[in-house]
Amino acid sequence: MLDLSLPATEVAPQLLGAVIRHDGVGVRITEVEAYMGLVDPASHAFTGPAGRAAVMFGPPGHLYVDLSYGIHRCVNVVCSPDGQASGVLLRAGEVVAGQDLAQRRRGPRAPAGKLASGPGNLGQALGAALTDSGTPLGLGRSAGTPAGWRLEPAAAPVRWTTTTRIGISKNADAAWRFIIPGDPTVSGRRH
DNA sequence: CTTACGATTGCCT
C-alpha cells in the first residue's frame, strides 16, 4: 500500500514500477531520487519553507516542479506529513501511453526508446510546466478523468537497488537514488 | 537592483 506521507526514502522505491500520467502521456517509473528537506543540504527545501520550496512543506501527494538550468522541468512527488518536507524526484521511466505525443514533445531526434530518460526529458515527455507545482496528484487507476495528474501504484513490487545521487555537490554520499537494475530507460550510470 | 549558480542536455572536438 503506497503511503506518500512516509519519508521520501521510504516512498522512493515504492514508486519504481508505478505509472504517472498527465495530458495524454503515461510513464512507468524506473529511476528516482529522494530529497530529505531540512536534513538534506542537496534538497531545495533545505533552507526552509520560503519561495519555491513552500509546496514541499505542504501536504503529501502534490507535485513539486522545478526549472533546472533554465531549460529543464524536473518533476517531484511531495512526501512526508503536512509541515514536513521531503520529496521524490522522478528521473526516468518508460513511456507506456501516448508514445506519439511524447515523441512530438521531445522532438524528432529523440531516441524512441528513451523519451523519458533523464529528469528533464521525463518532464518534457509528460508536458510538465512550472505552473504545475503544487498541483494535487490523483492516486489510483484513473476512473475517467483524462486531464490532470495521476499516479497508479505498481501492481506488484519490483526489484530495485540504490546508488548515490547524480549531479549534486552537497550530501553527495547519501545512497538515495533508486533504480530498476538493468532497465534500459535508466539514465546515466547504471550502478 | 545585480550577480552567480544549478536535482541537465546535446552538440562539438
Added chain:
DNA sequence: GGCAATCGTAAGG
C-alpha cells in the same frame, strides 16, 4: 570527454 545554452531563485551589495 569538454562545454555552452538559458532563466528562475537565492544571496549579496
